[in-house]
Amino acid sequence: RGAMYSIAQRAEHIWEGVSSATTRSRPIINTRDEPHADAERFRRLHVIVGDSNMSEYTSFLKVGATALLLRMMEDPSVVLRDLTLENPIRAIREISHDITCRRRVRLASGREASAFEIQSEYLERAQRFADHNDLNEEEKRALAMWEHCMDGIEQDPLTLDREVDWVIKYHLLERYKAKHQIELSDPRAALLDLQYHDVNQNRGVFYLMQANGLVERILDDRDVETAIEQPPxxxxxxxxxxxxxxxxxxxxxxxxxxxxxxxxxxxxxxxxxxxxxxxxxxxxxxxxxxx
Known part of the structure; x- marks a missing residue:
């Protein structure tokens, strides 16, 4: 089929749903018993399936939405429907290869659902939770961003070209391909893919886009400079x-x-x-x- 665009590059390198391994056979969730805290009181949820993001908006949203769902899971009054995937490894690859976000995957219950439908159910439960519980400012902001992105995905995922990393990079590559009349399999496209993630702020393509106001920001440069020297x-x-x-x-x-x-x-x-x-x-x- 040649080169194709994937939403999540990490999805191609995940081989188990849950495992204590981290390098030999990477899982979605790592269960190695390293709480890095009092083991009698704390456990660490080690999710290693996610891509490393450049977008501040994407990073805030994924961490904020996950934190809100974890809070809901710890609340005995919240009941979430079982949305376990029948084959999570196959499912995340199929989802990653579909930029329309409409590809349906099979659940353990036998029914099928798209990633959008699964997310919609979690979002709806989070909205109901917010109606009956006090959220802090970060949780409120994450929920609003989650709603915004789901509205965008419902209309057209590719409209989220200021907020979501994979959409930002998709448009960048499409413009580059059109300008230079090349295919995605061209080494120059692969190089641009890597340069997008370069964390050197003087040469990284994402940071050039950010400096030109082409992507949404959560922080300003002063916040970042302060955080380098001052921990939470x-x-x-x-x-x-x-x-x-x-x-x-x-x-x-x-x-x-x-x-x-x-x-x-x-x-x-x-x-x-x-x-x-x-x-x-x-x-x-x-x-x-x-x-």
Missing amino acids: QTTRAKLRGDFVRQAKEKKRDYTVDWVHLKLNDQAQRTVLCKDPFLAQDDRVDALIDSL
Whole structure:
């Protein structure tokens, strides 16, 4: 068939629905027991099927919608219909190859539904949840963006050329093909595909489009610059950031990961931060004071 455009490049490299593997046979959901927190209280949902996005809008929407659905799943009053896919590996490939978003796939129940129909059901339940529960500002914004994108997909997915990564890149490649009279199989098209995802802001094609106002933004450059130096102030990232900053200033040898704050030049000087949502800890304060 030659080269064809895929919505999700990652879909081509997923071979299992659920698995503890990450490299040998990539699953949609990884179940390796690494909560990076207190295992008695927390579990980590490790979804590794998603593409890495360039669009701020796409990133905010996918994380926000997922977070809202997880909140709903943890609410015993919310009942979600079983929409399990019969063969998730085949289904995500078939969905990825259909830019109309109308391709129907078989569910475990025997009925068929398109990705749009499945998303519509989840969105409708999220809207009902929002009617009876208080959402924070991020959840409200994610829900509004979700509604906007679903309206766009219902009319024509290709109209979301400022919001959704795969649509933005699709139009970019189509314009390039038309200008240079080439096919998608041409190496120049593959190069442009890679250049779209270049994270160097001085040469990455996406960032050139962003600088010219061709895509939607969630942040401004000042937000990004601040986040490089200042971690979130409502999670344990604040504890890590405070420790790293002080250790660097005092020129101390240290090791930091998700949970551990460790001074390498002192025996038994390690603090475990097992609560991801704890932004103040007397033990960390004492460790910093000891520097």
